[in-house]
Amino acid sequence: MSNAIGRSRPASVAPLAEVLPPGVHFAESEVPAFPQVAPLAAEAALLVGALPARREEFLAGRACAHRALAALGIPDAARRPVLRGPAREPLWPAGVTGSITHRGGYCAAAVAWRHTHAALGIDAELARALPPGVEPKVCTPAERRWLSAQPPGQIPWNTLLFSAKESFHKAWFALTGQWLGPLDAEVVPQAHPAPAAQADSDTKSVPYTADGTFRIRPAPASVSPFDPPAPRAASPCAPSSSPPA
Numbered sequence: 324m325s326n327a328i329g330r331s332r333p334a335s336v337a338p339l340a341e342v343l344p345p346g347v348h349f350a351e352s353e354v355p356a357f358p359q360v361a362p363l364a365a366e367a368a369l370l371v372g373a374l375p376a377r378r379e380e381f382l383a384g385r386a387c388a389h390r391a392l393a394a395l396g397i398p399d400a401a402r403r404p405v406l407r408g409p410a411r412e413p414l415w416p417a418g419v420t421g422s423i424t425h426r427g428g429y430c431a432a433a434v435a436w437r438h439t440h441a442a443l444g445i446d447a448e449l450a451r452a453l454p455p456g457v458e459p460k461v462c463t464p465a466e467r468r469w470l471s472a473q474p475p476g477q478i479p480w481n482t483l484l485f486s487a488k489e490s491f492h493k494a495w496f497a498l499t500g501q502w503l504g505p506l507d508a509e510v511v512p513q514a515h516p517a518p519a520a521q522a523d524s525d526t527k528s529v530p531y532t533a534d535g536t537f538r539i540r541p542a543p544a545s546v547s548p549f550d551p552p553a554p555r556a557a558s559p560c561a562p563s564s565s566p567p568a
């Protein structure tokens with residue numbers, strides 16, 4: 324799990340370069356993307372009825388996805404549409420996993436081969452605290468205890484933690500096709516290694532963990548890649564057999 328806080332002009336900041344593990348290729352861009360690239364017809368078709376702001380972030384994300392796929396070695400990546408599934412998840416070429424995020428004028432895509440990374444999740448957030456009243460709805464009691472123990476200052480800890488959960492949600496969905504609510508997984512911060520998140524499979528019989536790192540930057544976007552949830556028979560931070568309260 325990783326988070327970084329950056330500026331809204333990613334030309335001067337590359338948060339993902341600091342936090343992604345080896346073997347993951349990525350691209351970042353401003354929203355709207357510059358230079359603008361003509362959208363692929365199949366991707367533009369997904370935008371019927373979309374508002375201009377949504378159109379801009381979607382196309383910037385797809386442009387990043389094409390560049391990341393090219394960096395991974397996918398032939399003719401710029402002309403291969405990245406369509407979306409019924410849960411809005413991006414559909415990657417066979418053998419590839421990946422993730423897209425956009426927030427506050429920043430967007431990014433990260434991809435990897437499935438044989439090296441089971442799933443990826445990245446998430447960018449503005450570096451400001453969650454709105455009042457949201458934290459209890461998205462953080463478990465244990466997470467809230469950890470939050471309350473963090474030093475006050477410029478780091479919006481609850482947003483950072485939520486961003487990690489959003490990243491995990493994307494990786495988890497890519498891996499399992501299951502939808503996770505914010506209280507269905509728990510972030511377990513650790514000094515070394517970096518914070519981990521965990522969730523149970525549907526059957527509650529197989530614990531999963533995902534590792535990652537985070538990075539805080541001066542302002543105002545946060546990026547948190549997750550890499551990669553993998554089934555483990557036993558884990559030093561194995562989840563309980565029931566969802567967090």
Ligand SMILES: CC(C)(COP(=O)(O)OP(=O)(O)OC[C@H]1O[C@@H](n2cnc3c(N)ncnc32)[C@H](O)[C@@H]1OP(=O)(O)O)[C@@H](O)C(=O)NCCC(=O)NCCS
Binds near residue numbers: 384445
């Ligand atoms: C889907 C969700 C994770 C998107 O996060 P977000 O911060 O709102 O937006 P981001 O810009 O970071 O990410 C959006 C991108 O995520 C991707 N995405 C959307 N749904 C997805 C899914 N089910 N699985 C994987 N990726 C998904 C898409 O690529 C999307 O961009 P696009 O529509 O332009 O292609 C979020 O809206 C959500 O519903 N979360 C579920 C509840 C929750 O918070 N769970 C906590 C984890 S336990």
